[in-house]
Amino acid sequence: MNALPPVLETELAELLGDAWRTDPAERLTYAYDNSRREALPDAVALPTDAAQVLALVRTCRRHRVPVVARGRGTNTTGAAVPVAGGVAVSFERMNRILQIRPGDRCAVVEPGVLNGDLQAALRAHGLFWPPDPTSAGYCTIGGNLACNAGGPRAVKYGASRDNVLALTAVSGGGELIRCGSATTKGSTGYDLQRLLVGSEGTLALIVEATLRLVPLPPERRAVRAIYRDVASAAQAVARLMAQPVTPSMLEFMDHHAVRLARDVGGARLPADAGALLMIEADGDADTLPAALAALIRAAGGDGLVSLDAAEDETARAALWAARKALSPALRTLAPGKINEDVVVPVSRIPDLVEGVQRLADEFALPIVCFGHAGNGNLHVNLMYDPADDDQRARAQAAMARVFALAVALGGTLSGEHGIGLAKREFMPQAIDAPTLALMRAIKAQFDPDGILNPGKLLPP
Amino acid sequence: MNALPPVLETELAELLGDAWRTDPAERLTYAYDNSRREALPDAVALPTDAAQVLALVRTCRRHRVPVVARGRGTNTTGAAVPVAGGVAVSFERMNRILQIRPGDRCAVVEPGVLNGDLQAALRAHGLFWPPDPTSAGYCTIGGNLACNAGGPRAVKYGASRDNVLALTAVSGGGELIRCGSATTKGSTGYDLQRLLVGSEGTLALIVEATLRLVPLPPERRAVRAIYRDVASAAQAVARLMAQPVTPSMLEFMDHHAVRLARDVGGARLPADAGALLMIEADGDADTLPAALAALIRAAGGDGLVSLDAAEDETARAALWAARKALSPALRTLAPGKINEDVVVPVSRIPDLVEGVQRLADEFALPIVCFGHAGNGNLHVNLMYDPADDDQRARAQAAMARVFALAVALGGTLSGEHGIGLAKREFMPQAIDAPTLALMRAIKAQFDPDGILNPGKLLPP
Numbered sequence A, B: 001m002n003a004l005p006p007v008l009e010t011e012l013a014e015l016l017g018d019a020w021r022t023d024p025a026e027r028l029t030y031a032y033d034n035s036r037r038e039a040l041p042d043a044v045a046l047p048t049d050a051a052q053v054l055a056l057v058r059t060c061r062r063h064r065v066p067v068v069a070r071g072r073g074t075n076t077t078g079a080a081v082p083v084a085g086g087v088a089v090s091f092e093r094m095n096r097i098l099q100i101r102p103g104d105r106c107a108v109v110e111p112g113v114l115n116g117d118l119q120a121a122l123r124a125h126g127l128f129w130p131p132d133p134t135s136a137g138y139c140t141i142g143g144n145l146a147c148n149a150g151g152p153r154a155v156k157y158g159a160s161r162d163n164v165l166a167l168t169a170v171s172g173g174g175e176l177i178r179c180g181s182a183t184t185k186g187s188t189g190y191d192l193q194r195l196l197v198g199s200e201g202t203l204a205l206i207v208e209a210t211l212r213l214v215p216l217p218p219e220r221r222a223v224r225a226i227y228r229d230v231a232s233a234a235q236a237v238a239r240l241m242a243q244p245v246t247p248s249m250l251e252f253m254d255h256h257a258v259r260l261a262r263d264v265g266g267a268r269l270p271a272d273a274g275a276l277l278m279i280e281a282d283g284d285a286d287t288l289p290a291a292l293a294a295l296i297r298a299a300g301g302d303g304l305v306s307l308d309a310a311e312d313e314t315a316r317a318a319l320w321a322a323r324k325a326l327s328p329a330l331r332t333l334a335p336g337k338i339n340e341d342v343v344v345p346v347s348r349i350p351d352l353v354e355g356v357q358r359l360a361d362e363f364a365l366p367i368v369c370f371g372h373a374g375n376g377n378l379h380v381n382l383m384y385d386p387a388d389d390d391q392r393a394r395a396q397a398a399m400a401r402v403f404a405l406a407v408a409l410g411g412t413l414s415g416e417h418g419i420g421l422a423k424r425e426f427m428p429q430a431i432d433a434p435t436l437a438l439m440r441a442i443k444a445q446f447d448p449d450g451i452l453n454p455g456k457l458l459p460p
Helices: A006-019 A024-028 A050-062 A115-123 A141-147 A192-196 A230-242 A255-264 A288-299 A313-324 A326-330 A346-363 A389-408 A424-430 A433-446 B006-019 B024-028 B050-062 B115-123 B141-147 B192-196 B230-242 B255-264 B288-299 B313-330 B346-363 B389-408 B424-430 B433-446
Strands: A043-045 A067-070 A087-090 A097-101 A106-109 A164-171 A176-180 A204-212 A219-227 A249-253 A275-283 A304-309 A336-340 A367-372 A377-384 B043-045 B067-070 B087-090 B097-101 B106-109 B164-171 B176-180 B204-212 B219-227 B249-253 B275-283 B304-309 B336-340 B367-372 B377-384
Touching (some): A006 A043, A006 A050, A024 A043, A050 A164, A106 A115, A141 A204, A176 A204, A176 B433, A192 B192, A219 A313, A230 A288, A275 A288, A275 A313, A288 A304, A313 A326, A326 A367, A346 A377, A377 A389, A389 A424, B006 B043, B006 B050, B050 B204, B067 B141, B106 B115, B115 B141, B141 B204, B164 B192, B176 B192, B176 B204, B219 B230, B219 B313, B230 B346, B255 B313, B275 B313, B288 B304, B346 B377, B377 B389, B424 B433
Parallel strands (some): B067 B087
Antiparallel strands (some): A097 A106, A164 A176, A219 A275, A219 A304, A249 A275, A367 A377, B097 B106, B164 B204, B249 B275, B336 B377, B367 B377
16 A cells, blocks of 8 residues: 555556565565664665656656655664655665776766775775765765765765765756766866755755775774873864874764773773773875874873774774774663764864763763764764653753754764754754755755655754 | 946945945956956945945845955956946955864954965964965955865865865845854755855855865975876876875976976976976975875886976975966967866876867967866966957867867866856856756855846856
């Protein structure tokens, strides 16, 4: 049973053949994302080329049927959940790497290519695409672009938006648009490709992406710096970001995260560890020692408890063990977790962590902060029991205050996860009314009938 | 005499006091830009704060009077020329550096700050803002943002759009909008700040910019590599861009440019020099030697005639002498010059230079190519006598073919100068109709009555 007009079903079944699915069991697979929200689409389309996507959007527009683009559903915001029903468009069959052009430092891909598969193909050419979300092995380039995915490497190499040169997309109006060119500079009209990045499928469906590539540094070295307290670690972050050698990763763990990794996760960390930084440099054998020395100098200073440098990949893995031990250890605090990725100016990290701890006390719920310190992009993990109505309500109320805090500190709601369903009600806190009105007006130009991913990103 | 409604004149004279100018001699100062086009504005406004800009735009909108934002008029496209009359808004009095925040690697500035003044202020903090157009000493940040200015450093550090975090602007609708935040990552709604960069004052007037800063490398070293021919130099460019050490500058001169610099400019260059690369690395004393060695390795190869490394700043200046000798020498070829800044994928540089030489032969006019090779962003200088009608017509026809060539090679019309008046008729060659239609639709949302810089960027 579904709510689609029969004539649309007939047209799309004919267009797509076996790539058109209406069986409820199959639709269920495309009903959720990693936000654990769920809503059944009325049908699923698995297009194989841009022409099918174009025909599909035109047909859906004619019938005012929602179209929800989908990578592999690893996002945490509900952005891929078809809350208004309609057609879920999964790009799993548009997964070809069309070109790798080392001399131009770019690759042309379909949106369904997995991030990890692209990186593997690029490795042979000594290149990589910077975005490296934790889910890299099983998330898609299209999904990365939709939410402007980042990851630890973004501190040196930028996030998705910083690493896209050109996009071909199908607008909600049913037009094929080509934005940008395969060049690293451009001043030819309005920059629509960066506008599409982070728009979560609400403006257009990306059918081809030309990505900016970066030469792969042959080596990397990790340093783990342990500090007495969060303030000392945050000051070290500011020092690290103010000197010329930009770290290739700069990850932060607050005192709760450190304690969890040590006491629950079994990581070998000293008892007086109040905060931790994982710092990496990359380069070649000629440049790496000097780069690492510069980072170690900047990491030093008041409040540093210990500093360990890894001499090889095995030692590096051992240092990262504390960070890896963290996620499983979190679950011992409570069965439920709200993980939001607010971002603040780097200098405000201490205020954010301190403010979050005040909220943890006020709402009597554990909150653990860790994440991409070099970008001021912290993952705030609010732990609660979803079966407990009172805890659930407190968790929601506390998270609303976390967002307000990030905005008050000159930051914003999301650094790399996006808005989706999870944060759209908070958008008016972060973005003032005239600017939001312009965003709505732009949405209406790309998608005049509002069929693309309705209910996401922009507040009701 | 001017065409403004008397009631608007009264309102704006009252709002702006001595910052409202209608004297013809004063207006003349704001009539032109470096494109040598000229059109008299009906009045000139010199606002001192955002509130004045807001009131001015609202008043002009009510009377449907054009508003043309202006930095210092150094742009080459006519983008600052008020071809439809109206009010020229010069930001020369909004020239304050509001904040320099080293820990956050950002600065907050008014649009009228000179690029060179900002760099001087940042130097004390060991920071810089990457865009470095030739006119840096006397062009404004607002102007840089309006045309997405780049410069030689863009190859490593990006152009204006890559180095803006947040903008406050007054839309053509007369609303104050705030886009982005002072953070290096963000995924909170549509990216309007990067959309405004390069929009040449057709969407909104920027009244405040939060700029991304980069730590200033303490040292730099230059290498001059001379090649037998353009193809060898272009292959070296591809090799240089494919290895991990990105040069901080990578400038190219074709054989005409080399010959001019040598025979007319007096630069010491060998007789068999067929093309030249100026290559720079930056860093500190620890990392620079290895970086330079990597670049020298990549510069080597088939066709290399000679390679000179500068050991100090004096030697560096001597190597750059050939490049500096070029611009004055160009004028000996012909009194008139059309300088366009097409961009192509790096691997297509040889095809561009070769194609341009075919056009030079076909149209019997000298064309000299040089520029930012690492971005594929070449300045194509077409020399002619403007007093000769036939030459002028041939120059225009040849330049149209240069644009067509750049687009055919997968590039586009402009890398860093923008479109303005000069290239807008070529926009349909570079951007297809549905995409152009969306650009127009977006323009209409920001500027419903079309008062902002009418006649620029978008084709008629």
